[in-house]
Amino acid sequence: MKTLFFATAVLVASLATPFAHAGDEVLLEEARKVATSLPPKMLAVLQEEIDKSGPAGAIPVCKDMAPKMAGKVLQETGWKVRRVSLKVRNEARAIPDEWEKAALEDFDKRAAAGEPPARLEKGEKVGSEYRYVKALPVQPLCLNCHGSADQISDAVKSVLKEHYPNDRATGYSEGQIRGAISVRKPL
Numbered sequence: 001m002k003t004l005f006f007a008t009a010v011l012v013a014s015l016a017t018p019f020a021h022a023g024d025e026v027l028l029e030e031a032r033k034v035a036t037s038l039p040p041k042m043l044a045v046l047q048e049e050i051d052k053s054g055p056a057g058a059i060p061v062c063k064d065m066a067p068k069m070a071g072k073v074l075q076e077t078g079w080k081v082r083r084v085s086l087k088v089r090n091e092a093r094a095i096p097d098e099w100e101k102a103a104l105e106d107f108d109k110r111a112a113a114g115e116p117p118a119r120l121e122k123g124e125k126v127g128s129e130y131r132y133v134k135a136l137p138v139q140p141l142c143l144n145c146h147g148s149a150d151q152i153s154d155a156v157k158s159v160l161k162e163h164y165p166n167d168r169a170t171g172y173s174e175g176q177i178r179g180a181i182s183v184r185k186p187l
């Protein structure tokens, strides 16, 4: 079903190319669908792991599951997915490039001006790719591992310290933007 959707979307996109605007709309829809499909899945698995083995035991989920899911999405849809942040935990994966950084800074400004963070997104053609980012707001569950020092258990602190000695991704409060999910596809 999913494959059919994307096959259809790609077909529509290619038919619509002479009308640049219509093509962009289709790409935006496609990118949005890819980007919004992952966080609820991650959240469900995270919650399940936290219930089962506590937040320290759930850290491998964040560490290993996110790239695994991203690999699957790439295979199924042709969209490359990753998570980025202005204050990274995993320096090897999540440092934004210039385009992503500008979008994240813009999201922070718009959130500060009162826009609901869950609705912040940006999509456009950049060179020979279509790129899209969507903000990931901090929810109560996230505070177990991204909140202030008194919200993070000693067990979580010690696992974080071991795996991420330069961790900058703590001190967040609910509703702030933790980062974004970033997707891109060659045109």
Ligand code: HEC
Pocket: 043, 046, 055, 056, 058, 059, 062, 063, 064, 066, 083, 084, 085, 087, 088, 089, 090, 091, 093, 094, 136, 137, 138, 139, 141, 142, 143, 144, 145, 146, 169, 178, 179, 180
């Ligand atoms: C159980 C602990 C835990 C919870 C709960 C958690 N995270 Fe994370 N988060 C991590 C770890 C560990 C990483 C680093 C993953 C890696 O190595 O790629 C991470 C990385 C990220 C990243 C990638 C950018 C970076 O800094 O490396 C984003 C974005 C993110 N988390 C958002 C969230 C959001 C939003 C929530 C709540 C919905 C959340 N996280 C809940 C532990 C957690």
